[in-house]
Amino acid sequence: MQRTVRAPEATQAGQRATPARRAELSARIIATLAALGLIVLIAIGSRGLRDFDSALIGYAVATVFTVAALAYRYTLWIGRPPTWRYFKAGWVNFLSVKNFLRYTLLIPKAWWTDILAQTFILKRGALRWIMHMCIFWGVILSLAVTLPLTFGWIRFTLIPPDGYQAWFFGFPIFTFPIAAGTGFAIFHALDFSAVLLIVGLTIALWRRLVNAGLLVIQRFGFDLMPLVLLVAIAVTGLALTADSAWFAGRFYWFISLTHQAVVVLWLISIPFGKFFHIIQRPASIGVTLYQTVNQDIEHYGAQPQTGRCKRCGQQLPSEQFVTDLKATLNDLGQHYDLGGDHGALQDYCPTCKRVLRGQAYYGLMGKRFL
Amino acid sequence: MAAAVKTLFVDPSRCIGCRSCEAACRECDSHKGESMVMVDFMDRDLSVATQPTVCMHCQDPVAPCAQVCPVLAILITPDGVVQMAEPSRCIGCRNCVYACPFGVPKFDTQARLMKKCNLCYDRTSQGVQPYCSQVCPTHALWYGDYEEFANSRVGHPANLTAFGEQSVRTRVYFVLPDETQKLDISALLDEASAQQRAGARPREEAWVL
Numbered sequence: 001m002q003r004t005v006r007a008p009e010a011t012q013a014g015q016r017a018t019p020a021r022r023a024e025l026s027a028r029i030i031a032t033l034a035a036l037g038l039i040v041l042i043a044i045g046s047r048g049l050r051d052f053d054s055a056l057i058g059y060a061v062a063t064v065f066t067v068a069a070l071a072y073r074y075t076l077w078i079g080r081p082p083t084w085r086y087f088k089a090g091w092v093n094f095l096s097v098k099n100f101l102r103y104t105l106l107i108p109k110a111w112w113t114d115i116l117a118q119t120f121i122l123k124r125g126a127l128r129w130i131m132h133m134c135i136f137w138g139v140i141l142s143l144a145v146t147l148p149l150t151f152g153w154i155r156f157t158l159i160p161p162d163g164y165q166a167w168f169f170g171f172p173i174f175t176f177p178i179a180a181g182t183g184f185a186i187f188h189a190l191d192f193s194a195v196l197l198i199v200g201l202t203i204a205l206w207r208r209l210v211n212a213g214l215l216v217i218q219r220f221g222f223d224l225m226p227l228v229l230l231v232a233i234a235v236t237g238l239a240l241t242a243d244s245a246w247f248a249g250r251f252y253w254f255i256s257l258t259h260q261a262v263v264v265l266w267l268i269s270i271p272f273g274k275f276f277h278i279i280q281r282p283a284s285i286g287v288t289l290y291q292t293v294n295q296d297i298e299h300y301g302a303q304p305q306t307g308r309c310k311r312c313g314q315q316l317p318s319e320q321f322v323t324d325l326k327a328t329l330n331d332l333g334q335h336y337d338l339g340g341d342h343g344a345l346q347d348y349c350p351t352c353k354r355v356l357r358g359q360a361y362y363g364l365m366g367k368r369f370l
Numbered sequence: 371m372a373a374a375v376k377t378l379f380v381d382p383s384r385c386i387g388c389r390s391c392e393a394a395c396r397e398c399d400s401h402k403g404e405s406m407v408m409v410d411f412m413d414r415d416l417s418v419a420t421q422p423t424v425c426m427h428c429q430d431p432v433a434p435c436a437q438v439c440p441v442l443a444i445l446i447t448p449d450g451v452v453q454m455a456e457p458s459r460c461i462g463c464r465n466c467v468y469a470c471p472f473g474v475p476k477f478d479t480q481a482r483l484m485k486k487c488n489l490c491y492d493r494t495s496q497g498v499q500p501y502c503s504q505v506c507p508t509h510a511l512w513y514g515d516y517e518e519f520a521n522s523r524v525g526h527p528a529n530l531t532a533f534g535e536q537s538v539r540t541r542v543y544f545v546l547p548d549e550t551q552k553l554d555i556s557a558l559l560d561e562a563s564a565q566q567r568a569g570a571r572p573r574e575e576a577w578v579l
Contacts, residue, residue, distance in 0.1 A: 120482045277441075280461070338555065339556050353472065357531070364550065
């Protein structure tokens with residue numbers, strides 16, 4: 001099923017025009033600086049473009065555009081009241097020596113559970129986890145190889161008779177024999193990542209074709225298009241190797257142009273579509289740190305010292321969380337103060353919020369039946 | 371609200387606590403085995419009164435849950451239906467769970483994912499009513515448009531709930547007595563406490579021993 005969705009606009013009272021314009025101006029400046037920074041790095045890393053491969057210019061230009069668009073969206077994104085509050089608190093908590101001594105292993109552990117091994121996806125489903133790990137590592141490995149190559153940061157020179165010298169930013173890094181496993185692994189790294197991607201994408205597409213739950217809510221542009229683009233990238237990438245190995249490069253020009261076109265499409269779609277979550281996910285580490293520091297995360301085993309629901313006494317997330325949430329709502333122009341002894345709505349657990357509403361309703365209705 | 375827009379009408383006075391809505395909701399493939407509708411007892415040891423809760427799909431302020439989401443995981447359809455968190459984005463901060471004025475979003479701690487009622491969007495976007503209203507035996511949950519409701523049911527459908535000074539206009543309606551334009555939570559709770567203090571409304575005997 002195809003449907004379009006939008007993110008919510010902030011409440012009118014919560015966002016005045018001037019700060020919005022200022023935020024947009026900052027975002028434009030940061031985006032321009034990010035793009036210029038990357039261009040300068042490309043110039044330096046490729047030794048004044050001497051090592052820059054002009055055949056790959058499409059990739060480089062698309063990446064510069066993507067970096068600018070990502071910086072623009074990222075700046076606007078973190079400027080939103082809830083995001084900014086977590087962003088600020090996350091960094092304050094991270095840069096605290098006290099926190100570092102107390103929670104030394106927390107950040108590496110969070111990197112493992114949230115980013116590298118993504119164990120939370122395992123809890124959403126084993127097949128889903130295998131799928132996501134394949135796609136994640138396939139994309140990361142591909143980017144790690146492709147981007148430095150297209151920027152001219154990495155190059156290889158022949159050391160006769162059968163050796164290669166790898167260079168990075170104009171500096172010699174290491175040498176290796178062409179026929180050895182190292183050479184094979186390096187020159188076929190993108191083939192390995194393509195195979196990983198194809199495994200993950202096959203599972204993903206299969207899920208999206210047969211899972212009834214997904215069938216009813218998935219959107220073509222948001223959920224399917226990124227998968228289709230990645231399939232096209234992986235298949236055309238593997239076809240390049242196959243063409244060189246078995247067809248004497250007869251279709252190489254066509255395949256490489258097609259490959260470049262789909263990669264460029266995918267790159268410029270990152271800031272606008274599903275793949276923006278690659279940029280957003282590390283925020284979960286900041287949130288984990290925030291919650292842990294506030295003694296509020298079960299899965300790290302910290303002793304919870306939480307706030308309590310005003311009505312039933314059940315534990316809420318930390319008092320700091322509730323205070324920050326009220327401040328965020330306040331920034332958005334929303335004030336849920338029930339007045340009198342009732343306190344604020346955020347002082348209640350979700351069940352008690354419902355019961356309060358029900359009690360108010362039955363206070364109005366008595367034993368009437370409509 | 372335009373007459374043609376179909377939505378849910380919630381009438382707690384008709385709820386008999388049978389939990390058919392919960393059972394039907396659990397059947398949905400998008401959150402298999404877990405109900406996004408909640409039926410709560412108001413005062414379990416004193417009354418059989420229950421209330422079904424579905425997402426009210428707040429319109430003004432638009433979706434507080436989505437507004438407090440730091441990663442924009444909660445999206446809203448053009449027809450004003452607030453969707454459950456997009457799994458690729460949700461970072462499990464629980465802002466939405468505690469910001470929602472109606473106590474709707476559920477949080478899966480293990481999967482670190484928020485889930486909530488999305489008005490059976492797969493069904494309602496195709497003109498089919500939600501599971502919960504389809505199975506509700508007393509029409510405590512009823513699906514249709516405003517005119518249709520006004521022509522066939524008693525009571526005043528109101529989509530305004532006041533929490534102190536903060537009013538929230540929703541896509542989903544509560545059914546209130548004819549003279550009542552909004553559900554004013556603070557005022558009604560204050561009134562109930564005052565009546566109880568004055569002895570005008572004595573607490574009833576417990577019916578469950």
